[in-house]
Amino acid sequence: MNFLATPRGYLITAKLNSKRFYLTLLCLTLLWSTLMSTSVSAQKFSNLADTPPMGWNSWNTFACDINEQLIRDIADVMVSSGMKEAGYEYVNIDDCWHGERDDNGFIQANEARFPSGIKALADYIHSKGLKLGIYSDAGDKTCGGKPGSNGYEYQDALQYARWGVDYLKYDWCNTENLNSAGAYRTMRDALYSAKRPVVLSICEWGDTKPWLWGKEFGHLWRTTGDIIDCWDCEVDHGTWSSWGIMRILDMQAGLRQYAGPNHWNDPDMMEVGNRMSVNEDRAHFSIWAMLAAPLIAGNDLRNMSTEAQNTLTNKAMIAINQDALGVQAFKYKVAGNIEYWFKPLANKAWALMVLNRGEKAQQINLDWRAETVIDPFFPVEGSKYNADFKNSRYRITNVWDTSSNDKINTTATSTALTVPSHDVVVLRLDKISLSDSH
Numbered sequence: 001m002n003f004l005a006t007p008r009g010y011l012i013t014a015k016l017n018s019k020r021f022y023l024t025l026l027c028l029t030l031l032w033s034t035l036m037s038t039s040v041s042a043q044k045f046s047n048l049a050d051t052p053p054m055g056w057n058s059w060n061t062f063a064c065d066i067n068e069q070l071i072r073d074i075a076d077v078m079v080s081s082g083m084k085e086a087g088y089e090y091v092n093i094d095d096c097w098h099g100e101r102d103d104n105g106f107i108q109a110n111e112a113r114f115p116s117g118i119k120a121l122a123d124y125i126h127s128k129g130l131k132l133g134i135y136s137d138a139g140d141k142t143c144g145g146k147p148g149s150n151g152y153e154y155q156d157a158l159q160y161a162r163w164g165v166d167y168l169k170y171d172w173c174n175t176e177n178l179n180s181a182g183a184y185r186t187m188r189d190a191l192y193s194a195k196r197p198v199v200l201s202i203c204e205w206g207d208t209k210p211w212l213w214g215k216e217f218g219h220l221w222r223t224t225g226d227i228i229d230c231w232d233c234e235v236d237h238g239t240w241s242s243w244g245i246m247r248i249l250d251m252q253a254g255l256r257q258y259a260g261p262n263h264w265n266d267p268d269m270m271e272v273g274n275r276m277s278v279n280e281d282r283a284h285f286s287i288w289a290m291l292a293a294p295l296i297a298g299n300d301l302r303n304m305s306t307e308a309q310n311t312l313t314n315k316a317m318i319a320i321n322q323d324a325l326g327v328q329a330f331k332y333k334v335a336g337n338i339e340y341w342f343k344p345l346a347n348k349a350w351a352l353m354v355l356n357r358g359e360k361a362q363q364i365n366l367d368w369r370a371e372t373v374i375d376p377f378f379p380v381e382g383s384k385y386n387a388d389f390k391n392s393r394y395r396i397t398n399v400w401d402t403s404s405n406d407k408i409n410t411t412a413t414s415t416a417l418t419v420p421s422h423d424v425v426v427l428r429l430d431k432i433s434l435s436d437s438h
């Protein structure tokens with residue numbers, strides 16, 4: 001039949017054409033919406049942790065004994081003590097801020113402890129140029145027995161966004177039937193859909209190797225169980241243990257290649273300024289800095305000693321931690337109780353930490369020209385880092401003992417050092433001679 005021959009034919013053709021038109025339109029719409037849904041599919045907020053996050057968290061000192069006045073006071077001291085100026089940014093409320101869920105299922109703060117609510121607290125913290133962190137748990141209840149986010153992830157994320165929360169530590173208690181990667185993915189998606197950029201701190205204690213799957217979901221992941229403020233101890237709590245500084249350090253073996261900008265290994269919040277000696281605190285802080293770990297203080301900033309304050313705000317040590325390369329240190333050499341750790345830095349610089357784990361001070365002689373340091377594993381720009389001290393020269397800055405830094409000290413001659421017991425010497429090495437080696 002030739003439809004085009006008659007006026008009626010024109011009509012039928014037009015009808016058919018319009019059918020085809022609507023069909024095509026429908027197909028295009030479906031294709032468009034599929035493309036759109038792919039392009040806006042949930043992801044981790046990017047660039048929130050290009051360098052390891054720095055801040056404070058309530059748990060190590062206060063556990064469940066927290067309230068809004070404490071958090072405000074900490075924010076004030078963060079500014080007045082020089083910590084903000086040194087780079088500390090997040091004020092993080094850990095477990096036990098929670099009240100109950102309201103009739104619609106939205107979580108509320110504990111009214112007695114946070115009478116003004118979390119939004120008012122966030123506003124206060126933001127007015128100081130700082131950011132607010134909060135805590136939840138992937139299970140039905142938090143480790144402290146408060147309401148967890150299981151089944152409420154999207155509502156909780158929405159509530160945090162309404163309050164102005166910037167950082168979420170997401171814990172792993174009471175999660176017996178959950179898959180870890182799945183649970184952290186759900187919270188990542190929920191945060192993304194709530195549209196407020198939030199740093200997601202994965203806190204599953206290293207149980208299911210988050211370094212293998214966490215990068216897609218969070219900005220940092222705990223590598224171990226909880227820290228405790230002792231040099232080298234394990235405290236057994238029955239079903240779990242907490243760990244001293246040396247124990248946690250040793251548990252980081254083999255993990256450095258998994259960390260980098262926006263996805264850091266987290267050996268837990270710091271204990272600087274709590275029960276350890278000044279030497280141990282200095283070593284603890286230096287180790288965390290060398291490991292490119294998040295620097296989250298866990299002491300009572302309102303009453304800290306000058307020594308603790310000086311340790312936490314050492315700018316040269318913080319610069320090593322916050323170095324743009326974002327590469328963790330590696331253990332280069334062990335000699336008895338002495339460990340030598342090297343961290344590659346931007347602009348072909350290096351940091352060297354000499355750690356004395358033993359009970360006695362040790363004399364060290366660094367014969368630079370006898371050493372060639374080769375990074376055992378870190379493919380950055382396709383090549384390994386190495387420091388050839390025979391052919392390249394570096395200017396030495398002593399990070400903790402600034403008394404000799406006005407002299408020009410270089411790797412042209414050997415360096416004699418004393419490393420006290422349970423302490424470190426940290427040297428920054430900036431390249432001064434021309435050579436192609438790093």
Ligand code: GLA
Pocket residue numbers: 059094095142143144171203225226
């Ligand atoms: C777990 C975490 C700690 C702390 C407590 C709170 O133990 O690992 O860092 O958040 O829960 O209950």
